[in-house]
Amino acid sequence: MRILSISMMLIPLLLGTGMAQKTLNVSLSQDPYIIDPTANWLYDVPANMFVTLVGYDFETSTVSPAGADSWSVSDDGTTYTFHIREGWNWSDGKPVTAEDYAFAFERIVDPATAAPMAYRLYIIEGAQALNQGETTDMSTLGVKVIDSQTLEIKLVSPASWFLSSLGSIGHAIPKWTLETHGDDWTLPENVVVNGPYTLTQIEAEDLAVLEKNPSYFAADSVDIDTINLYVVKEESTALALFEDGDLDIVSVPATDLDRVKNDPMLSAEFYNGPKNIIYYYDFNVLQPPFDNVKVRQAFVAAVDKQSIVDFITKGGEVVAPTLTPPGSVGHVPASAGIGIPFDPEHAKALLAEAGYPGGEGLPPITLAFNSSETHSRIAQAVQQMWQQTLGASVELQPVEGRAYSQIAAEGAFNVWRMGWGMDYPDANNIHGELFTSEVGAPAIVRNAQYDSLVAEAAVEQDPARRLEMYTEAEKILVQDEAGVMPIYWSAENLLIKPYLKPVLSGSFNREFWKWTLEN
Structure with missing residues (x-):
């Protein structure tokens, strides 16, 4: 991508959003079309569009509420019961329910999905047999809808790590949009989300645009309105864009660390x-x-x-x-x-x-x-x-x-x-x-x-x-x-504009809904 292209692409975006006060510009090294969190490894774009049952607070090293606001574990450690938040809707107005989470787990273990992380769910009853084609009876999966807001997951054996693992797998997805649009369900004109952001635009392999989702259960706490994710494959190119003022945060390549650390201006924006x-x-x-x-x-x-x-x-x-x-x-x-x-x-x-x-x-x-x-x-x-x-x-x-x-x-x-x-x-x-x-x-x-x-x-x-x-x-x-x-x-090793306050935890994905931009 040409370095000048970001400035050129930014003009219609700003006009189209009425010069939104809080717009974040970041680089993206992944394919912006990888959006389905049940069929792929989790990347930044879907991580900000769909919600898992739980999150993880790296500051306190504890599991935190997300799609489920509470949960319990049986005495033998094999049955987890999650209560899904009430009064929370998908971006099309439909309520978020336990069925949406159950469908996500079913889709991951379905061999037709070819989800690369399906093995992680083998601890759930029936998951391995389903994923390896030994049975097609999805009722054998140990994920059951008790009622519209209650989901039960039964494990093959106790697993101390299971709850924290749910922070990166099992995002609820809208079954009805898959049934209506097939493989095109993730296109901006079709996608329905329950997370902090929704996808509003993809430009070939150059750009993905996320806009704040007002239906998200914690929308009032989301500070940034628009996120422009520019596909930049080379770290050196991204660094040049940052120095030109086109990006707000970038990784610093190892070959540029000495220069950045010794530069009076860049060193003030450096984070390690x-x-x-x-x-x-x-x-x-x-x-x-x-x-x-x-x-x-x-x-x-x-x-x-x-x-x-x-x-x-x-x-x-x-x-x-x-x-x-x-x-x-x-x-x-x-x-x-x-x-x-x-x-x-x-x-x-x-x-x-x-x-x-x-x-x-x-x-x-x-x-x-x-x-x-x-x-x-x-x-x-x-x-x-x-x-x-x-x-x-x-x-x-x-x-x-x-x-x-x-x-x-x-x-x-x-x-x-x-x-x-x-x-x-x-x-x-x-x-x-x-x-x-x-x-x-x-x-x-x-x-x-x-x-x-x-x-x-x-x-x-x-x-x-x-x-x-x-x-x-x-x-x-x-x-x-x-x-x-x-x-x-x-x-x-990052360069961060002084007006951006990112939450830099141990999460593998950038959680933009936790970041803030100063006016």
Whole structure:
């Protein structure tokens, strides 16, 4: 998109809204047409249009009311009963009911929807059988409408993480609009919403416009009237737009951090804070040399993670000895001493014990990453560390396209870069969804004791005991087995205009309804 296009596009928008006092201009890296929250991973646009049963308050680390204003849990932890807010309507005037939420869960587990996050609902009775095509009888799903404002969800077993996970899945959607418009139900002229904003305009692949929804149950608390989301794929382009005054908030690319921090004007608008994303490398244990645990441990011990965050990313990232980020339930503090520290001499000794003294006999190593400048620079640094410390021959392999994760997981490379943003702030989101034998990639390490600990932690109700279990699970995965190499927990580096007051929590999506603009 040309840099001048935003200013040109803004003129008719302002005229059409009567020069609305509070208009936010932001960049969007995702496809603006991805709107259905039951068929896709959740992105910024649908996150601001539809409402989940509950939310999550990252400041207090507690589940908060959203579509449901109250709920209860049975003594055995398997039945959740939600009371849906009363006196709250869809944007077309129809009341929001328990049926709207039940339909959302049914749609997610329906294999015809092909929802990528359907597995997250397998904890609900009947969900897995329905999603995997073992039955088509939707009445077997443990989601029941008790009355117009009461929804009941029955689980296969207790799940301590389940309630917080509902902050990112199970948005109510209007069944009647899908029946009327089919795949076109999300177009601006057809879409019906119950959230803070409604979609009023999409311009090809350049722009999406959100307008405040007066039917939202908390509309009076929504400060910003209009949000223009401009599709800008390159961070450097977005930064230029911010500097020209066309955007109100942008991410700062790693390559521009030094310039921004040293600029008298930009440094005053700079924000740095934590981001719930883990950056890590996976090892392929299906073939030599990483089928040998001592080799894996040696390669981890040879990586100076601190130098990566100090001299490459330089954005306030925090070295990660374990996987679960700070602020999430089950985070293991550094004081626990879990993980493999940087120790070149120990790395050499481990490699010799594995039968490769000085790297002699090591086969060539392929290190893959999905193409980006930052991923490439980190991979180059790791390549140099492994070559200098271990004598390894490492070939870097940048990979384009969406198929990267799948082909890497199946064993196409020896080592590959991965990252995971927390969909909900609980260690189960990482351990229960990425690394157990049941759900993990085919090429990663398997460990029965780890599997057992993760399964037990998922149902354990005592927070202290859960932390003990996740501490032991992390030790097995990142230290004893060294099947994964955590590198760092990400940081958020932003430029924010002084008149914008965003709420920057741990949410994976931007919650614009919580943001304010000063006149």
